[in-house]
Amino acid sequence: MNPINPRDYEALARARMDPAVWDTYAQGSEDERTLRANERAFDSIWLRPRALVDVANCDTTTSALGAPLAFPALVAPMSLHALVHPEAEQATARGVHEAGSLLVVSTLSSLSLEEIATAAGSDPLWFQLYLYPDNELNESLLRRAERAGYRALVLTVDANYIGNRERDRRNRFTPDARFSFGNFSRGDEITWNTRGARAPLTWKTISWLRERTSLPIAVKGLLTAEDARRAVDVGIDAVIVSNHGGRQLDGTLPPILALPEVVEAVAGRCEVYVDGGIRRGVDILKALALGARAVLIGRPVIWGLAVRGSSGVRDVLRMFHDELTLAMRLSGRRNVAEVDRSLIANLQWLSVAP
Numbered sequence: 001m002n003p004i005n006p007r008d009y010e011a012l013a014r015a016r017m018d019p020a021v022w023d024t025y026a027q028g029s030e031d032e033r034t035l036r037a038n039e040r041a042f043d044s045i046w047l048r049p050r051a052l053v054d055v056a057n058c059d060t061t062t063s064a065l066g067a068p069l070a071f072p073a074l075v076a077p078m079s080l081h082a083l084v085h086p087e088a089e090q091a092t093a094r095g096v097h098e099a100g101s102l103l104v105v106s107t108l109s110s111l112s113l114e115e116i117a118t119a120a121g122s123d124p125l126w127f128q129l130y131l132y133p134d135n136e137l138n139e140s141l142l143r144r145a146e147r148a149g150y151r152a153l154v155l156t157v158d159a160n161y162i163g164n165r166e167r168d169r170r171n172r173f174t175p176d177a178r179f180s181f182g183n184f185s186r187g188d189e190i191t192w193n194t195r196g197a198r199a200p201l202t203w204k205t206i207s208w209l210r211e212r213t214s215l216p217i218a219v220k221g222l223l224t225a226e227d228a229r230r231a232v233d234v235g236i237d238a239v240i241v242s243n244h245g246g247r248q249l250d251g252t253l254p255p256i257l258a259l260p261e262v263v264e265a266v267a268g269r270c271e272v273y274v275d276g277g278i279r280r281g282v283d284i285l286k287a288l289a290l291g292a293r294a295v296l297i298g299r300p301v302i303w304g305l306a307v308r309g310s311s312g313v314r315d316v317l318r319m320f321h322d323e324l325t326l327a328m329r330l331s332g333r334r335n336v337a338e339v340d341r342s343l344i345a346n347l348q349w350l351s352v353a354p
Contacts, residue, residue: 038277070100095313158221263291281323
């Protein structure tokens with residue numbers, strides 16, 4: 001198959017990947033209702049395109065916390081890229097560079113954050129941070145990210161306890177027997193089954209983090225207006241509306257449906273992003289129309305990496321970019337700023353059965 005859209009890469013990746021590795025990336029938690037709903041939710045959002053607009057010059061550029069983007073999409077943090085390609089996150093970083101996107105590097109990457117930064121060169125990177133009971137370890141990760149030139153921190157707040165991922169349990173999947181986590185030594189005792197004993201997170205955690213770094217901080221894993229307002233009140237620079245790709249609490253609201261209330265709650269006081277279920281360029285268009293500054297793309301990037309390494313990552317992201325450009329033209333939007341709520345047909349239709 002010559003892939004012409006991100007779904008094609010998904011089929012090719014599944015055919016060549018070890019089934020247990022496929023499952024660990026593709027799975028959700030428990031009955032996987034949220035996993036399925038994340039994608040289906042986009043089907044409930046209908047568009048109101050405008051006609052007779054000169055869209056010959058369609059500008060998709062934007063920025064994320066000051067970093068330039070060729071189009072409004074970042075690559076979500078995902079662990080252990082070495083499971084799908086021997087060059088791991090270095091290949092991902094090269095593909096992201098060629099597509100003009102931005103990579104959010106996971107704490108649980110296969111390669112060290114420094115090795116990934118070297119591959120990215122002058123490209124901006126964000127570092128997704130998990131916090132552990134050992135504050136010396138946490139501060140070490142923080143200082144290393146700063147020295148390596150990372151532009152922002154992403155604090156994931158919805159994964160202190162690992163969701164009930166039954167495919168991993170059935171497969172008895174423990175990749176750390178073969179692959180190590182690049183940011184830790186064996187003595188740090190970070191393993192796949194526990195992902196380390198993580199520190200409990202409260203609103204005080206954000207204050208602790210803010211006191212120790214001048215980097216912008218994004219909080220990933222919020223789904224409610226209440227939490228979004230409080231995040232802004234404690235000085236967060238960005239909110240990423242997310243349910244961890246359906247891998248944590250099964251039955252949670254799809255992020256695209258939570259997005260409008262979060263955008264309304266922050267009222268322009270911080271940047272808002274969304275991830276979960278984005279599989280086409282038109283999905284990005286819908287997210288922008290509902291108030292997101294940009295989206296984060298996860299699994300499709302892994303499928304591209306598994307099939308063609310850095311070229312696959314680049315191709316998948318360019319497919320999203322090309323599809324978004326066409327969707328903007330077909331909806332009569334000449335630039336990202338013109339993609340607004342008026343493009344959405346009826347907000348009361350924003351619902352999806354699990």
